Amino acid sequence: MEYKVIRSKRKTVSMKLGSDGQAVVRAPLYMRDAEIARFVERHSGWLEKQLARRVPPVRFADGDRTEICGRSLTVVSAKRACIAEDTLFLPAEGREKALVSLLRKIAGERMKRLLDRYSREGGFSYRGLKITSARTRWGSCNSDGGIAFSFRTAFLPDALAEYLAVHELSHTLRMDHSAAFWKIVAQYIPDYKSRRKALKGYHWAMECL
Ligand SMILES: [Zn+2]
Incomplete structure (x- = not known):
């Protein structure tokens, strides 16, 4: 399991899931790597649950794909909003x-x-x-x-x-x-x-x- 470690002057160790889906462990300055790894291991079940629950943010930028009425569409800029074949046209403003x-x-x-x-x-x-x-x-x-x-x-x-x-x-x-x-x-x-x-x-x- 991959995770990022941020050490600081703190006494306890904690872990959370960043918005990019990466686990971030906050640990005391002198905590040994092996000890951090054991902490992550112990909480891997929790982390997996958080990851499964995570919904990637849906955006509607040009080139993004989305699904409407079961049809997969690609977003493209246009003057007004409409759907034609496999394209979702949306105004820039x-x-x-x-x-x-x-x-x-x-x-x-x-x-x-x-x-x-x-x-x-x-x-x-x-x-x-x-x-x-x-x-x-x-x-x-x-x-x-x-x-x-x-x-x-x-x-x-x-x-x-x-x-x-x-x-x-x-x-x-x-x-x-x-x-x-x-x-x-x-x-x-x-x-x-x-x-x-x-x-x-x-x-x-x-x-x-
Ligand atoms: Zn009902």
Whole structure:
């Protein structure tokens, strides 16, 4: 395991994960290397956990790659925000704002289409769709049947957006997450468990922008 050692006039040894993903050990001036290595070894489990949890910051600079609706896109500067083939065009100025409004539009259109499709298929009825900036949840449904989705759902592939649409529509019948609720979801998305799991891989979409 690689790590950087910073010695100073301190009495104790500590370790943390730097923003670049490298472990940094702070140690007293005269602590022996072998002793530091033993300390790192003892805490290697902790460090691995921190590394696994670490989400690389997502940027939208020219040449960066990102994924929208399951499509892999390369960012290129342009006058206005749009997607064409495998390119995400974004303006140089006000880039993030332009991207957010593009994602809002994409999320709104797709989630509306999915809600309407599953409403027809399943006889669900919902009252209005709102696109939010939520970072902590992909979607929600209130007791009046109003459904909301984060614009961040635009980053997800179709299969996961479908699962989210069915999940929130199922709440128009049951507001809980009981076995009966999951039975409704499973009628339309039999593999909902693996789709739920796959959502965890898109945590970055909650943290960017
Ligand atoms: Zn729910």
